[in-house]
Amino acid sequence: MKFSKATNYALHTMLTLIAASPAKPVGVQQLAEVQGVSPTYLSKILTKLVKAGMIESVSGANGGYRLSRKKDDISFLDIIHAIEGTASLFECDFNHGAECLIQAVMVQAEEKMEQHLKQTKLSDLADKVSVSLG
């Protein structure tokens, strides 16, 4: 029960992409070097973000990744769901009656967390990222 490292990479990458100019795409090598990950692995993570529709890739020389959406539309939850999936964190598989009361409580708690992640946009931190990442 922990968030994966991939989620951490995704969040940080999105933050730098938001801070960067949307005109010029940023190469994976550059993004990977900052975080100390291999470019191919980061590329795999970013593919999920592309499929989620929040960034787009530019092939060829001088290629890379850039935002494909307005930066204010991207919440923490969007990124987390793109990487971790949208399935519920808790699932009671054995069947007792129609619904599991325990699961109901767990889902409620999960929604509390998601609500906070949904209303927090990455652009809220964008102006500070240059400082903290530098």
Added chain:
Amino acid sequence: MKFSKATNYALHTMLTLIAASPAKPVGVQQLAEVQGVSPTYLSKILTKLVKAGMIESVSGANGGYRLSRKKDDISFLDIIHAIEGTASLFECDFNHGAECLIQAVMVQAEEKMEQHLKQTKLSDLADKVSVSLG
């Protein structure tokens, strides 16, 4: 990023222990049979709950497990922490400046969830469990 099955087992077991009489301990075999788990594995899970101080084990014949605390003192969060650990769900390991802004947001969200799990007691469901588990 999912809750483990062990947490599910622990929660359901605690629910039946709360519903049962605290005088007579319930054997692992009986608890395991209801949930379809092997007794030895469930025993391993329950050991964590014992160390957390919320139940106690009774050795020997007619032994088993029973509550060692008032049932109103046991929250969802207590059990989850006993099984999953108390570490933060999100940890940004690479160092940029003093603190990671992303992690700060994630921890806030996590606290929202924990707050809900903390204020929800298992005894709230105890009277309904006999129905849903039967």
Added chain:
DNA sequence: GCGTGATTACTCGGATACAAGATGTCCGAGTTTGAGCGG
């Protein structure tokens, strides 16, 4: 100068390798109850 082809700098996707954690299983050891047996 201009088009054409080759080279270079990229991303993309699948296949693969590796490690860690979750999920169980097995077995020996300790502990208590209770039955059986002898005095």
Added chain:
DNA sequence: CCGCTCAAACTCGGACATCTTGTATCCGAGTAATCACGC
């Protein structure tokens, strides 16, 4: 009837085995920009 012993019913803990998932690497393929070369 009492006390002792022994077997049975339990939990406890560690040592395995297995399976899934996360993490990461490697390589070939495709793509676009740039450079080189010849006309």
